[in-house]
Amino acid sequence: MGKTISNTRIIAFTNQSGGAGKTTSAVTIAAWLAKYGLKVLFVGLDAQCDGSASLGWDQPDEVPGQATIHNVLTDPGVKLSDAIVPAYAGPSDDPKSKQIEGLDLVLESAELENAEQLLTTMMGRELWLRDALATVADDYDVILLDCPGNLGLVVVNALVAAREVIVCVKPGWKELRALTRIEQTIARVQNTFAANGANPELVGVLMVDTPTSRQSGAVYDDAKTEAEAAYQEKFLPTIRRSTKVPEAYSHQKALPFFDRSAEVTTEYAAVVKALGFRRQN
Ligand SMILES: Nc1ncnc2c1ncn2[C@@H]1O[C@H](COP(=O)(O)OP(=O)(O)OP(=O)(O)O)[C@@H](O)[C@H]1O
Numbered sequence: 001m002g003k004t005i006s007n008t009r010i011i012a013f014t015n016q017s018g019g020a021g022k023t024t025s026a027v028t029i030a031a032w033l034a035k036y037g038l039k040v041l042f043v044g045l046d047a048q049c050d051g052s053a054s055l056g057w058d059q060p061d062e063v064p065g066q067a068t069i070h071n072v073l074t075d076p077g078v079k080l081s082d083a084i085v086p087a088y089a090g091p092s093d094d095p096k097s098k099q100i101e102g103l104d105l106v107l108e109s110a111e112l113e114n115a116e117q118l119l120t121t122m123m124g125r126e127l128w129l130r131d132a133l134a135t136v137a138d139d140y141d142v143i144l145l146d147c148p149g150n151l152g153l154v155v156v157n158a159l160v161a162a163r164e165v166i167v168c169v170k171p172g173w174k175e176l177r178a179l180t181r182i183e184q185t186i187a188r189v190q191n192t193f194a195a196n197g198a199n200p201e202l203v204g205v206l207m208v209d210t211p212t213s214r215q216s217g218a219v220y221d222d223a224k225t226e227a228e229a230a231y232q233e234k235f236l237p238t239i240r241r242s243t244k245v246p247e248a249y250s251h252q253k254a255l256p257f258f259d260r261s262a263e264v265t266t267e268y269a270a271v272v273k274a275l276g277f278r279r280q281n
């Protein structure tokens, strides 16, 4: 018997500003979960297509005969399942790249740039992603949503669809102050769309790109201490600054497939554990 949608953990990675480590975190956690034996779907929602590139699909719009999430959005005849492809460690068109067992992704598209306008005129515009995910959720244990770095209708769609929200934040006072705004947005989505079954909950604050002690300054340490006190058990294990992150990206490999034992990679494994996931294999 298939699982109901309520058994599938749907987690959105968000932050209303750019470059906060959302994509790196969502991709790395997706890869760890697949390694742990879970069935995972990664859904990138950003015209930059960084998530797709990191999982082997550098030019998602150029794959002959293959639908992307943009086609799903614009053509009622295209189903979300049509835009799902397997993830790879390395470029998908390189025969040396291995398929990542247990990890699929919905292909992104550079044309997602128009998504806000397209959604604006759509009936049920905030519920589009929720309804699309419902058609495939039974096939997955976990669905991870990688949001763009703004607050538009795409992000509202992700918050309506998600049960859990992880906010990625770089260490700093400006960044921490912005967390309050995100919490307000989550609360507003909860209130406005409760009747539609929306119930997103902030489950984690993930501080990414934290300077190691050698690079550190007191201001970073203070910001971390403050966030830890404010968010307590929701404050997830921090992720250090590491050159492994851009290196892995340039090889189109998720960190656990690029350097499994690097400190930054194992720190992400600690996050996976803190989120309550356990190895299935
Ligand atoms: N732990 C880290 N160490 C070093 N660099 C990092 C780390 N995490 C992220 N970065 C770098 O910071 C930049 C932004 O990261 P990422 O793309 O994950 O953020 P994002 O929030 O998805 O950004 P956007 O809003 O543009 O989608 C990237 O160049 C990435 O390589």
Ligand SMILES: [Mg+2]
Residues within 6 Å of the ligand: 022, 023, 024, 046, 050, 146, 147, 148
């Ligand atoms: Mg991103």
